[in-house]
Amino acid sequence: MQTDSPFNRLATTPAEAVTLEIDGQPFIAREGDSVAAALLAAGAVPSRTTPVSASPRAPYCMMGVCFECLVEVDGLANVQGCMVQVIEGMKVRCQSGARELTEGDFHEAV
């Protein structure tokens, strides 16, 4: 899923490749990337739609403040992508609307 993205990497020190899945497609990111950086590098934007007006959003502040980069990471929704580093085999999904609590969430909690 190495797609066209308006974001180009600057030449930096070498880093290991990390393969993750974005919406089911493999993408090779760099060790140390945040999930939000990987989403931008992959051109996987918009990465969510908002709960109230369903308008499209993408990572913005990259420092944990704006909450625009909420995505589903390994089955958990509303994760701030910019605050989580990519790891091998991670499954990231773009998110539509609010997080849904599942039957599992209810059963485990009681």
Next chain:
Amino acid sequence: MSVRNHASRNETDVAIIGGGLVGMSLAYGLLRQGKRVTVFDEGDQALRASRGNFGLVWVQGKGDTCPEYAQLSRLSAHLWPELAASLQQDTGIDIELQQRGGLYVCLDQQSLQQRAKMLAKMQQDAGGDYPFEVLSVEQAREKEPALGPDIAGATWSPMDGHLNPLLLFRALHQAFELHGGTLINGKPVQHIKPQQTGGFEIQLDNHSLKAGKVILAAGLGNKALAPQLGLHAPVEPNRGQVLITERLKPFISYPTGHVRQTGEGTVQLGDSKEDVGLDTGTTADELGKIAARAIRMYPVLKKVRLIRSWGALRVMTPDGYPIYQQSALYPGAYVVTCHSGVTLGAVHAGPLVDWLLGRDIDISLEAFSADRFPF
């Protein structure tokens, strides 16, 4: 032009001190009656209860020691749909009013029984017309599947509901502007001077304005302003802390006194009570108690992230009931203060405006005179 009526001496018919939910509800009602209204709002440094509250339009259990307050709360709940529709028509803003009933969850049998007894007495006081049900754990969980097993039960009433207080605040301010109201904000009112010829002069540090009537709706600020007008408003702050969760798809159907899911998906947790003066801060201790109680009521909240917290100050009279009072010394000066600015908003925008304009109204406000508190 010697026959101009005396109103022309005043730049506004009614000056309202305080641009929170109480002041703006009164202002909206007055504007709808064709009055010229000026609101003085202290600005963002004010201790706005309007920004920190729980958004409940709540009836059950309110006024157990004051039937007039029980009736007033119920009347307001009944009038809310019309006010919400009117605001939406004026501004396009949907304030997310929902009145499908409310639950009050009890964690132990003793408090459930006490509550059941209290509501039964209120039903009796209301001549039988006061709908509520006492629910066992199973019945409560049937009605609200997100509730956990570790509760004693709940009381339910179809009279209760909630709304989005921030959207209400915005709608009131927007409607105020659309109806030609004047907002003067950013500065506290220094003095209010009754005029020899009737009317009042409102003085800021660099500005003054003459008004026919003046209404103190300044929340905790009423305490210091009231004596200037021969009024008495012994209000004290009581802090409530609040937690807000991440946005979730709807999973809670009914608001409770402690937990509600807002129209936009966040869950608001609260109902702490502390006497800490004018401190709007939060403490880990209280927030921890709020979170633990909420998880006990709704176990799935254990799996949910918190994103915000705040403290806000309730405006409390000694008995918790409102003060609606005209000054005997300076007629045309009023104090309007209460704890439940959301619940009572529709009464404030409706019957209370008629009372302020000297008209006959169907409800008696005598129980809410400040005379019940010694000076």
